[in-house]
Amino acid sequence: MAAENRAFVGSIVVAGAILVAGSPFLMGFLQKWESGKARVLVVYADPLAGGLPTVCNGLTRHVTSTPIIVGERWTDEQCDAEERSAVVAVQKRLAxxxxxxxxxxxxxxxxxxxxxxxxxxxxxSGAMTAWNRGQWTLGCQRIARGDDGTLVWSYTCKTVGGQRQCTFVQGLANRRADEAQTCGEVL
Incomplete structure (x- = not known):
């Protein structure tokens, strides 16, 4: 992705602080975990998300109103615009x-x-609870682990025959560990 496309998107006020919305670091981090070295430009049915059509760096119908149809090819320019817009929308809900x-x-x-x-x-999440108490390091740790040290947010779950079944996903555990470590690096 060209540097100018990862440039400053704007600002967002979060609990009185002015932060960068869609920061270049965040956009690169999302690409690392959603697509790897190169964006996914052909819409695919994400098996971890129950076949949810996904493209670019994790765009789905949950973050954009643009139709996402399996097999459709997107351009880098489409991805840039939709990702920036979707990330800012998620951040506005999170703030x-x-x-x-x-x-x-x-x-x-x-x-x-x-x-x-x-x-x-x-x-x-427990992370947000800790952050809202000013426990920044604990909040960062809770992205990946519960207070008892067990892995959290590292499972994909579905209901089969009325029973909830969850499966551990190493890739999700790896992402949570990276988020937790990166989150705590500057504290």
Missing amino acids: PCFKRPPSQMVFDMATSHAWNLGPAATCG
Whole structure:
């Protein structure tokens, strides 16, 4: 992605702090975990998301109103525009959950978590509870692990025959560990 496309998107007020919306660091972090070295430009049915049509760096119907149809080819320019817009929309839903001003890195990693799991999950998480008490390091740790040290947010779940079945996904555990470490690096 060209540097100018990753440039400053704008600002967003979070608990009185002015933070960069769609920061270049965040956009690169999302690409790392959603697509790897190159964006996915052909819409695919994401097996971890129950076949949800996905493109670019994790764009789905949950973050954009633009139709996403399996097999359709997108351009880098389409991805740039839709990703920026979708990230800012997620951040606007996430911002009111913070009762204290976070650092840019905490906000970026909370956004990555929300991008992957939804703003409601991030807002209701143990990480957000800790951050709102001013426990920044603990909040960052809680992105990946519960207070008892168990891995959290590293499973994909579905209901089969009325029973909820969850499967551990190493890639999600790796992403959570990276978010937690990156979140805490500047504290």
